[in-house]
Amino acid sequence: MSKVNTPKFKIYSKLGMKITDHPKLTSQKLKSKKWQFLLSPNRRPRKETEYGSILQAKQKIKAFYGCPSDKQFTKNFVKAGYYKGNQTINFITLMERRLDIFLLRSKLSPSIGEIRQFIQHGHFQINGSTVKKPSFLLNINDSIKVNSNSIDLIKNKTKTYFLKLINNNNISKKLNINKVIDEHPILFTPNYIEFNYFLMEGKLINMPDVENICYPFNPDLNSLMEYYKYKKKI
Numbered sequence: 001m002s003k004v005n006t007p008k009f010k011i012y013s014k015l016g017m018k019i020t021d022h023p024k025l026t027s028q029k030l031k032s033k034k035w036q037f038l039l040s041p042n043r044r045p046r047k048e049t050e051y052g053s054i055l056q057a058k059q060k061i062k063a064f065y066g067c068p069s070d071k072q073f074t075k076n077f078v079k080a081g082y083y084k085g086n087q088t089i090n091f092i093t094l095m096e097r098r099l100d101i102f103l104l105r106s107k108l109s110p111s112i113g114e115i116r117q118f119i120q121h122g123h124f125q126i127n128g129s130t131v132k133k134p135s136f137l138l139n140i141n142d143s144i145k146v147n148s149n150s151i152d153l154i155k156n157k158t159k160t161y162f163l164k165l166i167n168n169n170n171i172s173k174k175l176n177i178n179k180v181i182d183e184h185p186i187l188f189t190p191n192y193i194e195f196n197y198f199l200m201e202g203k204l205i206n207m208p209d210v211e212n213i214c215y216p217f218n219p220d221l222n223s224l225m226e227y228y229k230y231k232k233k234i
Contacts, residue, residue, distance in 0.1 A: 015060055051231065057223035064215060065095050066112035077228050088225040089210050096192075096208035099126070100134035102144065106195045106202055108158050123150040138204045146200035154200060190214065 048056065062073055080091035095101055103115045103124070116134040118124065124131060125145045126138070138144070146154045189195055190212050195202035210221070228234045 015056065015063060054223040054227045057220035058227045060217055061219055061224060065101065074232065074234065078234055088221050092210055092213065093208050094137070096213060097137045098134065099131065099136040099138060102138055102193065102204065105193055106189055107161060108154060110161055118154065123147055123154060140204055140207060142204050144202040151200050158197065
């Protein structure tokens with residue numbers, strides 16, 4: 001996917017919410033009046049046209065998946081139409097099967113940009129072969145493994161991320177694990193991913209199911225479909 005130069009703060013400001021756990025969003029800047037206003041439940045909602053509402057639905061999903069270019073995002077939606085079933089659901093499934101999204105869901109890093117950099121630098125193997133393409137599509141039972149000479153680097157990054165997740169979400173060790181799962185589902189890997197953090201190995205054990213995919217917002221898949229079907233005529 002193409003590099004996005006627009007600062008994350010500007011992207012999330014336009015969308016009116018924090019989409020990911022990007023490290024810059026846990027900085028002191030979030031305590032500024034601007035961001036307190038942005039996150040305030042009393043903030044007056046923007047007036048939107050019908051087109052504006054379906055566009056924003058698409059932009060939220062696009063932001064979660066690392067802000068690919070419109071050309072790349074549209075290309076994936078067209079590709080989803082080649083599979084049987086609902087095109088929009090197939091599109092989400094394709095995005096979740098990407099190597100970079102698999103690693104993002106596995107909580108190796110909160111930054112999709114950092115994960116793509118890890119992949120491009122050859123830190124990961126799929127079925128024994130080094131892969132440097134973030135958009136590589138995984139199949140069921142594909143084995144994803146950190147290269148032996150990169151394990152310490154990735155482990156340290158992952159450990160730091162988990163500690164920040166616990167601290168930033170005020171998760172106490174005394175809390176019931178079921179309550180934590182209910183209140184913070186985005187913190188956990190979905191049930192179609194299996195990952196061993198001691199061996200730094202993972203596997204796609206099932207095809208992603210939309211009903212089991214968690215987002216930090218409510219994805220409007222109907223609006224996404226309307227955007228491409230009726231506005232883009234795909």
